[in-house]
Structures are given as C-alpha cells and as structure tokens.
Amino acid sequence: MLVIEGSIPNEKINGEGYWSSFGNDEATGEPLTLNWWLDRLAPKAWGVVAVGTCATYGGIHAMAGNPTGCMGLADYLGWDFRSAGGLPIVNIPGCPVQPENFMETLTWLLYQAAGLAPTIPLDEALRPQWIFGKTVHEGCDRAGYYEQGDFAKDYNSPKCQVKIGCWGPVVNCNVPKRGWMAGIGGCPNVGGICIGCTMPGFPDKFMPFMDAPPGGGISSALTGMYGPMIRKLRGITNKTMNKETKWRHNRPQLTTGYKPRWGN
Amino acid sequence: MPNINLGPQEVTPDMPAHTPGIQQGNAKGSYEKMQGHNPDGTSTSRRSTGVNPKAQEPIDPSMPNLSPG
Amino acid sequence: MAVRERIKPEAGKLVDMAWDPITRIVGNLGIYTKIDFDNREVVSCKSTSSLFRGYSVFMKGKDPRDAHFITSRICGICGDNHAVCSCYAQQMAYGVKPPPLGEWIVNLGEAAEYIFDHIIFQDNLVFVDFCEQMVKETNPSLWSKAESTDAPHAEIHGYRTIGDIMRSYNPFTGETYKEALLMSRIGREMICLMEGRHVHPSTIYPGGVGTVATPTLLTDYLSRLLRCLDFIKKAVAMNDDVFDFFYEALPGYEEVGRRRILLGCWGAFNNPLYCNYKYTDMDNWGNEMFVTPGVVVDGELVTTNLVDINLGIRIMLGSSYYEDWVNEETFVPTDPLGNPVDKRHPWNQTTIPKPQKRELEGGNYSWVMSPRWYDKRTGDNLALDTGGGALARLWATALAGKVDTPFVKATGQSVLINLPKTPNTAEQTLEWRIPQWSNAIERDRARIYFVAYSAAMAMHFVDQAFNEIRAGRTKVFEDFDVPDEAIGCGFHEAVRGVLSHHLVIRDGKIANYHPYPPTPWNGSPTDSYGTPGPYEDAVMGQPIFEENDQDNFRGIDIMRAVRSFDPCLPCGVHMYLGKGKTLRQVHSPMFGEHG
Numbered sequence: 001m002l003v004i005e006g007s008i009p010n011e012k013i014n015g016e017g018y019w020s021s022f023g024n025d026e027a028t029g030e031p032l033t034l035n036w037w038l039d040r041l042a043p044k045a046w047g048v049v050a051v052g053t054c055a056t057y058g059g060i061h062a063m064a065g066n067p068t069g070c071m072g073l074a075d076y077l078g079w080d081f082r083s084a085g086g087l088p089i090v091n092i093p094g095c096p097v098q099p100e101n102f103m104e105t106l107t108w109l110l111y112q113a114a115g116l117a118p119t120i121p122l123d124e125a126l127r128p129q130w131i132f133g134k135t136v137h138e139g140c141d142r143a144g145y146y147e148q149g150d151f152a153k154d155y156n157s158p159k160c161q162v163k164i165g166c167w168g169p170v171v172n173c174n175v176p177k178r179g180w181m182a183g184i185g186g187c188p189n190v191g192g193i194c195i196g197c198t199m200p201g202f203p204d205k206f207m208p209f210m211d212a213p214p215g216g217g218i219s220s221a222l223t224g225m226y227g228p229m230i231r232k233l234r235g236i237t238n239k240t241m242n243k244e245t246k247w248r249h250n251r252p253q254l255t256t257g258y259k260p261r262w263g264n
Numbered sequence: 265m266p267n268i269n270l271g272p273q274e275v276t277p278d279m280p281a282h283t284p285g286i287q288q289g290n291a292k293g294s295y296e297k298m299q300g301h302n303p304d305g306t307s308t309s310r311r312s313t314g315v316n317p318k319a320q321e322p323i324d325p326s327m328p329n330l331s332p333g
Numbered sequence: 334m335a336v337r338e339r340i341k342p343e344a345g346k347l348v349d350m351a352w353d354p355i356t357r358i359v360g361n362l363g364i365y366t367k368i369d370f371d372n373r374e375v376v377s378c379k380s381t382s383s384l385f386r387g388y389s390v391f392m393k394g395k396d397p398r399d400a401h402f403i404t405s406r407i408c409g410i411c412g413d414n415h416a417v418c419s420c421y422a423q424q425m426a427y428g429v430k431p432p433p434l435g436e437w438i439v440n441l442g443e444a445a446e447y448i449f450d451h452i453i454f455q456d457n458l459v460f461v462d463f464c465e466q467m468v469k470e471t472n473p474s475l476w477s478k479a480e481s482t483d484a485p486h487a488e489i490h491g492y493r494t495i496g497d498i499m500r501s502y503n504p505f506t507g508e509t510y511k512e513a514l515l516m517s518r519i520g521r522e523m524i525c526l527m528e529g530r531h532v533h534p535s536t537i538y539p540g541g542v543g544t545v546a547t548p549t550l551l552t553d554y555l556s557r558l559l560r561c562l563d564f565i566k567k568a569v570a571m572n573d574d575v576f577d578f579f580y581e582a583l584p585g586y587e588e589v590g591r592r593r594i595l596l597g598c599w600g601a602f603n604n605p606l607y608c609n610y611k612y613t614d615m616d617n618w619g620n621e622m623f624v625t626p627g628v629v630v631d632g633e634l635v636t637t638n639l640v641d642i643n644l645g646i647r648i649m650l651g652s653s654y655y656e657d658w659v660n661e662e663t664f665v666p667t668d669p670l671g672n673p674v675d676k677r678h679p680w681n682q683t684t685i686p687k688p689q690k691r692e693l694e695g696g697n698y699s700w701v702m703s704p705r706w707y708d709k710r711t712g713d714n715l716a717l718d719t720g721g722g723a724l725a726r727l728w729a730t731a732l733a734g735k736v737d738t739p740f741v742k743a744t745g746q747s748v749l750i751n752l753p754k755t756p757n758t759a760e761q762t763l764e765w766r767i768p769q770w771s772n773a774i775e776r777d778r779a780r781i782y783f784v785a786y787s788a789a790m791a792m793h794f795v796d797q798a799f800n801e802i803r804a805g806r807t808k809v810f811e812d813f814d815v816p817d818e819a820i821g822c823g824f825h826e827a828v829r830g831v832l833s834h835h836l837v838i839r840d841g842k843i844a845n846y847h848p849y850p851p852t853p854w855n856g857s858p859t860d861s862y863g864t865p866g867p868y869e870d871a872v873m874g875q876p877i878f879e880e881n882d883q884d885n886f887r888g889i890d891i892m893r894a895v896r897s898f899d900p901c902l903p904c905g906v907h908m909y910l911g912k913g914k915t916l917r918q919v920h921s922p923m924f925g926e927h928g
C-alpha cells in the first residue's frame with residue numbers, strides 16, 4: 001500500500017534542478033525526486049492512497065501563480081490509473097485531512113486487502129462515498145439559522161455564516177457533523193467559515209475566503225423573505241412549549257385526570 | 265524566471281483576488297447591523313436565537329447576558 | 334569563521350555519514366556529516382533542504398485577508414502558529430485591534446499548541462533517544478550505571494532508578510511514552526476548542542476569532558488542562574533526573590550539540606491591555622508580551638525591542654537555489670518610524686527560485702536561505718538559533734525579568750512557574766534557571782519546562798477570559814477595511830522558535846509576503862560570508878560518546894544534537910555509512926497525531 005501526502009511538483013520544467021526529493025542517487029550523489037519514486041512505487045503497490053488535498057488535487061501549492069507546477073496524484077499518474085490490486089487511486093481530501101476520516105479509510109482498505117470487505121465505494125472524484133457524499137451545509141448545526149433567514153454579518157455571530165464566506169452549501173465534507181477530533185471542533189459549526197478545503201477547486205475557486213460566496217445570495221435572499229415569518233410562528237409555539245401543563249400544582253386536590261380504572 | 269520552462273499563461277496570479285463590490289465578512293459597520301450585539305461589546309439573547317428572544321433574556325439586571333454558542 | 338577551521342580533511346579515518354530524512358514540513362531536511370573515528374569527533378556538517386513550494390511566490394496578487402489561511406498550510410504541525418502570526422501582521426496592516434476576549438482565546442489556543450507539540454516531540458523523538466532500548470544499544474556501560482543510580486525525584490514521579498525512568502520512555506511499551514501520547518491528544522483537543530481545528534485553524538481571523546465564547550468553552554478547556562498538569566509535574570521531574578544523570582555519568586557530555594549562545598526569541602502571547610498592533614508602539618507592547626522577545630548573545634540580553642529585532646533581520650544567500658534580489662524593487666525603504674530598512678530585510682526580498690543541481694562541496698545545496706540577525710554593536714550578521722524554541726523563550730524571558738503573573742514570574746536569572754493543585758498532585762513551584770551552556774541537553778530540558786510555563790500561562794488566560802465572559806463582554810471580532818497600500822509585520826513564536834511574517838499590500842493585493850519560520854534559522858546552510866548555520870556549527874567539532882565501533886555506529890550523539898533543535902523531521906532517517914554501506918533508521922510518529 002502506497003500512501004502519498006503532499007502535492008506532486010512538476011519536475012519536467014526545472015532543468016537539472018529538483019523541487020522535492022527523497023534520498024539520493026547512489027551513483028551521482030544527487031537527490032532522487034519524489035516523481036522518480038512515484039514512477040517506481042505506484043505501479044507495484046496493491047493500493048495507492050492520496051491523503052490531504054495537496055496529494056489528491058494539488059491544493060494550496062497548486063494555486064494560480066505557483067512556480068513549481070504542482071498537481072494532485074491523479075493528475076500525475078492519470079485519473080484512470082489502476083494499482084496492482086486493480087483499484088483506482090483512493091483520495092482522502094481535506095486541508096488538513098480529518099484524521100479519523102483517514103484512519104477509517106485506511107482500515108477499510110486493509111480489510112479489503114485481507115478479503116474481509118468488498119471494494120471500497122468511491123465517488124467520481126475518487127473519494128470514499130460514505131464520507132464525502134453530502135454537503136457541509138446538510139450536516140451543519142447552524143443550518144437552522146439559515147432556514148429562518150437569520151444570518152451572521154461578521155464573525156462575532158453564532159449564526160449561519162453564508163453571507164460572510166461560508167461555502168458549506170456546495171462543499172462535500174463531513175466535518176461539521178463529525179467534528180475535528182473526538183467530536184470536538186470543526187468549521188462552520190464552531191465559527192469557522194467553510195473554505196472548501198476538501199474540494200478539487202480549492203483554493204482558487206473559493207478565494208478570497210472572507211468574501212460572500214456569489215451563489216449564496218439567491219437562496220439566502222429567499223429564506224430572508226419567509227424566515228422572519230417562520231421565526232414569528234415558531235415564537236408562538238415556543239412560548240406554548242415553554243409552559244408546563246396546568247395540572248402540575250400543589251393545591252390540595254389532584255387534577256391530573258387520574259382514574260383508578262381505564263374505561264367507563 | 266530563468267531556468268523554469270514557461271508556457272502560455274492560463275490564469276493571472278491575481279485572478280482569485282477580491283472583486284470590488286462584493287460584500288466582505290469583515291466590512292466595517294457590520295457589527296452595528298447585527299441584532300443582539302450591543303455597541304459596548306456585550307450582547308443579548310437575540311444574538312443566538314430568532315425564536316422568542318425576549319423570553320430568553322436573563323431575568324435580573326445583575327445577571328450577565330450569555331446567550332449560547 | 335572559527336568553526337570552519339575545525340574541518341580537518343587530512344585527519345585519519347574520515348567517514349561520510351548522512352541523514353536524509355523525509356518530511357512534508359518546511360523541507361526535506363538532510364544532515365551530511367564527516368566523522369573522524371580515530372579522534373571520535375565530527376569534523377564537518379552540512380544541512381540541506383530538498384523541498385521548495387514557493388509560498389512567497391504564489392501569494393503575490395492574492396487578497397491579503399487570505400494570507401493566514403494560506404500560510405497556515407506551510408506547516409503540518411504548527412500551522413496555527415503561522416495563521417496567528419499572519420493575523421498579527423495583517424492586524425498591523427489593517428490597523429485593527431481584536432477585542433480582549435478574542436486575544437485571550439488566541440492565547441489559549443497557542444498555549445495548548447505549545448503543550449501538545451512539545452510533549453509529542455519530547456515523547457516520540459527525544460525520549461526515544463534517551464530510552465532503555467537506545468541507551469542499551471549505544472552505551473551499554475551507561476545503562477548498567479543507570480540501573481543502579483537512584484532517581485533524585487523519585488517521590489514526585491514514582492520511578493526508583495534512572496533506569497526505571499528510561500524504561501518508561503521505551504516506544505510503544507513504556508508507561509511515560511504512552512501517557513505522553515494521551516496528553517498530546519488532550520492538548521490537541523484544547524486547540525480544537527479554541528481554534529476550531531488543529532493544524533489549520535478554522536476560527537482564527539484577522540480582527541479576532543469566530544469562536545463562540547461561553548462558560549462551556551472555558552470549562553471544557555480547563556478540565557483538560559488540569560489533567561495535563563498532573564502529567565507535566567511528573568514529567569519535569571523525570572526529565573531533570575535523566576538529563577542530570579547524563580552530565581554526571583558521561584563527563585564532557587555538555588559538548589554535545591553545544592554552540593555559542595546566540596539565541597533569538599520573537600515573543601509570544603500578546604497582552605490585549607497593551608497591544609494595539611501599531612508599529613510605532615511596537616517596542617512598548619512587545620515588552621508586555623507574556624513571553625518576552627529578545628536576542629541573547631553570549632549570555633547577554635542585547636535587546637527586547639521588537640523594532641530592533643525587526644530591523645536586524647537579514648536574509649542571506651550563499652548556498653541556496655535562488656537569484657539574488659539586489660537589483661529588484663525595494664518595497665519598504667523606511668519603516669513607519671523613519672528607520673532605514675535593509676535591502677536584505679524580508680520586506681524588501683524578492684524570491685526568484687533557480688532550480689539547479691546540488692553541489693555539497695563549494696556550491697549551492699539547499700532550498701533554505703540563511704536568515705541572520707545584524708548586531709549593530711559589532712556589525713556581525715549572527716546565525717541565531719532558537720534552542721528548539723523553548724530554550725530561547727525561557728532565556729530571553731528570564732533575563733528580561735518582565736513577565737509577572739500569578740502563575741509565572743521572571744526574576745532576571747530564572748523563571749518561576751507555579752502549578753496549582755490538580756486532581757492527583759499537590760501544588761508545585763518550578764524554577765527554570767539560566768543554564769551554563771546552549772547545548773543539546775539544555776534544549777531538551779527547556780522544552781519540558783516550557784510545557785509547564787505554557788500550562789501555567791493558560792491558567793492565567795482562562796482566568797482573564799472568564800472575567801470577560803462573566804462580565805457579559807462576548808465580542809470576539811472587530812470589523813475592518815483593507816487599505817489599498819499598507820505594510821505589516823507579525824512576530825510570534827512557533828513551537829520550535831522564532832516566527833515572523835512580513836507583508837506589503839498594494840492596490841489591496843499582496844505585493845510581497847515573506848514568512849520566516851524557525852527551521853530556516855536553525856537549519857540554514859552556510860551563508861555568503863561563510864558563516865555556517867546553527868545545526869552545522871553545533872554538530873561540527875562535537876565529540877562522539879557512543880561506544881559502538883564504526884561498523885555498528887548508530888550516530889546517537891549526532892541525532893541527539895540535531896533533534897534537540899526540534900527540527901521538523903518526524904518521519905524517517907537514512908544513514909549512509911560511506912563505501913556503499915547504508916543504514917536505515919525509521920521513527921514513525923503516528924500520522925493521526927500530526928493530522
């Protein structure tokens with residue numbers, strides 16, 4: 001099993017130099033590039049796993065204006081690459097990867113390698129389906145505010161952050177649901193805008209991170225219209241629900257409706 | 265960049281920069297526009313809820329106003 | 334330079350040894366040494382980094398508000414230090430000061446980062462160097478002595494002999510090793526409470542934080558902190574016992590990793606009562622930080638003024654794969670106080686990579702540049718090191734004698750740390766005293782004392798944050814607008830030492846951005862004046878105490894020297910023993926731990 005972390009620089013563009021290396025060539029004493037190792041190791045591995053958004057899709061180092069020509073593993077080996085075990089590359093994106101997502105995926109692969117689990121289900125971006133198959137927004141505990149059209153205008157607010165940079169409605173990730181470790185922390189659920197760090201389009205398509213995402217305007221404008229009415233209606237019901245039932249009292253007679261026997 | 269092979273640019277380095285006119289999450293004046301956030305840095309229950317906020321206020325003026333996170 | 338003269342190429346039996354480990358952090362660091370086995374001494378050392386990613390190149394033209402999100406990704410262990418430092422620089426550029434509660438939350442997150450990271454490093458890499466298995470293998474006679482030496486602090490940590498402590502350090506099986514892993518996990522949970530995520534925070538912004546401050550947040554943090562304190566009290570005592578034993582049992586061991594006392598600390602934990610992020614007031618609020626910034630040369634505190642520290646920074650080439658920038662644009666000719674800013678200062682640096690072959694002999698061999706600090710008293714460009722972070726922080730803070738809180742007090746010669754009573758242990762007052770040397774043992778010792786320092790400071794920050802919250806002051810973020818033209822600088826301490834971010838904004842976009850983390854300082858190659866970097870001169874000339882002969886050599890003394898700096902190299906170690914003989918050593922810290 002070959003596990004790759006970090007983006008893959010383009011070593012075709014830099015002449016005799018190198019961007020990233022790992023050990024030395026015994027004959028020349030010059031460094032051996034990461035690419036040299038990949039070319040040799042990837043085809044022999046039973047499974048190839050890319051961990052983190054750098055390794056999966058290129059990530060931060062692949063942003064516009066970068067000098068190294070960085071890319072993801074699938075860009076380097078080819079999206080139709082198959083390992084010796086017949087598997088596509090398994091991508092576990094996240095910048096950084098949520099540690100439990102990583103361990104869990106690796107465990108599946110180890111079970112699979114031992115013949116104890118079926119082929120790991122991957123989506124078209126080669127991510128484990130059960131982890132990345134829904135959006136941040138769908139798992140966000142601030143979505144109730146969104147629905148009621150109640151939005152944060154700056155970072156002081158515990159409400160929905162869609163107008164101050166949250167991309168949760170269109171990003172595939174489970175972090176607000178799972179937390180960052182042992183259920184603690186996360187992103188929009190604890191006050192950090194979702195910057196789309198698990199996505200192939202990260203980072204350029206989400207920058208500048210602290211600007212309102214363009215698409216959020218329309219849907220949040222709609223909830224902004226009916227939200228206040230919903231809040232009002234819920235306010236009425238909430239008031240009722242905050243009152244105890246009337247037969248709880250310390251008067252000398254029982255009014256709970258108690259009868260010794262059911263019927264008659 | 266002398267010894268890096270450059271091809272035609274597919275993007276300019278400042279493509280992801282700010283576009284004038286787009287609302288910024290840090291823009292001055294946003295704090296004042298938020299219901300439930302007081303000018304002195306304290307807040308009311310409206311900070312955290314849109315459903316019956318009044319009923320969630322602390323009942324005594326000696327109590328700090330600590331709406332949930 | 335004096336240190337270079339120690340190279341004796343003609344000496345008897347020279348053996349090339351190289352450690353070229355891999356890591357995704359700051360660089361793939363490789364240490365290439367030549368050892369004279371007849372004289373049991375290291376005669377030459379080169380530190381190389383074989384990784385370039387180009388942050389200062391691709392950040393140009395981007396929105397400056399993205400800088401902390403981007404620079405956090407520089408490091409897979411201390412990314413939050415970068416994010417925070419970048420916010421400091423941005424806050425200066427935007428002229429915004431976060432509300433006090435926002436500042437306390439950042440301090441709480443950073444204190445947890447020091448606790449977590451120092452513990453995991455001490456545990457996974459340093460303890461392993463001093464554990465039973467290692468010592469048995471490299472110095473059998475020392476091991477038998479350890480087994481028969483009583484541990485002076487047995488009543489605190491519960492281990493009767495030094496040998497018992499070393500046994501508890503054994504990887505995967507030792508008690509201390511396992512407990513430290515758990516503590517570092519708790520430390521990361523504390524970071525996640527304050528900063529959302531570890532290692533790239535989600536809730537840290539220029540202007541403050543998005544963390545929603547409630548009593549619940551602080552309670553969750555405090556309960557974890559108290560658990561860590563139980564462990565820390567024992568750990569300090571154990572470390573002292575083992576390190577003192579080494580000095581006693583191996584006379585001359587103070588020479589391992591020893592170099593001239595040239596320490597830099599850029600200060601940590603801003604005090605919101607004083608810090609307004611204005612450059613013109615930086616001397617004032619820098620001196621109010623809860624870890625005092627300072628440059629210590631030969632035991633003397635040269636300055637604690639962040640303006641002096643800032644203006645003294647020089648980035649040298651000499652052995653690195655870059656074009657020089659002497660003919661490029663000067664972005665900041667003078668600072669806001671009117672002082673001239675040097676062409677070799679990060680504000681005026683233009684990074685143009687020039688990939689090329691590696692030439693270890695007389696050519697360029699590293700992607701790391703050589704940061705130096707200009708000492709205006711002598712005109713020297715000093716190769717400051719960070720002492721692995723903790724040593725420089727404690728040293729500068731102790732000498733400055735400014736920090737004075739209920740939990741931590743600097744005295745001028747030492748730092749007093751009061752640890753309160755916790756569930757399983759009594760109250761304890763620790764004193765870290767300024768040591769005689771800047772060497773491997775003292776770097777390692779300082780690390781665990783700084784864990785205690787951070788934990789004690791965190792107690793103070795919890796109190797302060799509670800005061801704000803209980804008064805109902807819940808504001809954690811201050812709004813700001815981005816100016817068209819501005820400059821900023823941020824000074825902070827990454828876990829393993831000095832961290833600075835320098836930012837120039839034009840047309841509302843980043844025109845120049847240069848982060849300088851600790852490893853370029855410590856791991857820098859020889860500069861254009863011929864001054865070697867700190868790893869290089871610390872290892873050069875150091876004696877070898879290992880009992881093994883050339884064929885069974887493990888290089889433990891060299892590893893202890895290099896590791897004492899806390900280089901970001903947690904993964905694998907390759908050793909080439911000359912003549913085609915290869916030895917491979919792998920230390921594998923759990924991936925999840927560094928997530």
Ligand code: SF4
Pocket residue numbers: 136137138140141142143144146159160161162166167168169188189194
């Ligand atoms: S904060 Fe983001 S993810 Fe959460 S509800 Fe709002 S838009 Fe959705």
